[in-house]
Amino acid sequence: MNRRTLARRAQAGFTLIELMIVVAIIGILAAIALPQYQNYTARAQTTEAMNLLAGLKTPVMDISGSNGLAQACSTNAAVDATTGANPTPAIPAGALNEANNFTLKGKYVNGIVATATSTTCALVATFKTEGVNDKLKGKTITFTYTAANADWACTSNLEESVRPKTCSQGSAT
DSSP states (O other): OOHHHHHHHHTSOOOHHHHHHHHHHHHHHHHHHHHHHHHHHHHHHHHHHHHHHHHHHHHHHHHHHHHOHHHHTOOOOOBOOBOSSSOBOOBOOOTTOGGGTOOOOOSSEEEEEEEEOSSEEEEEEEEOSSSSOTTTTTOEEEEEEETTTTEEEEEEOSOTTTSOTTOEEOOOO
16 A cells, blocks of 8 residues: 555544444443432532531520520511500510521522420421422421430431431431
């Protein structure tokens, strides 16, 4: 073969089999990468709920020591006093009320609801049903504070692939 024939052959481009191999490799990589990316985005969105809940832990513990668990674990709005035949005293806003500058909503979290019993405070973050990963829609993460031993527990009804490692499997509260 002379130089001209070799130069033409070198410029011929990819063969069909080479192109098919490249397309197959891209397909395999996409099949593996897309599900992993979905889990990654779900875990990233889960972080918002964990951060919002973690920001409420210290106020609950501090306020429950001075004002009681019912006041510390309340997101209720303030109620003005009434006068007249049946007067009622004013009720201050719950310690976790948004008026006290606590963040109870986020881009992915629809809201946080606080429920107190005589011994525990449950903070439940519920994910939105629109604009979040399908694995999170309407699911919850719950932080429960037990006053007797000042302990926090985390439960969630998220599937294991996106549930934070510090949370155990639990039902929606």
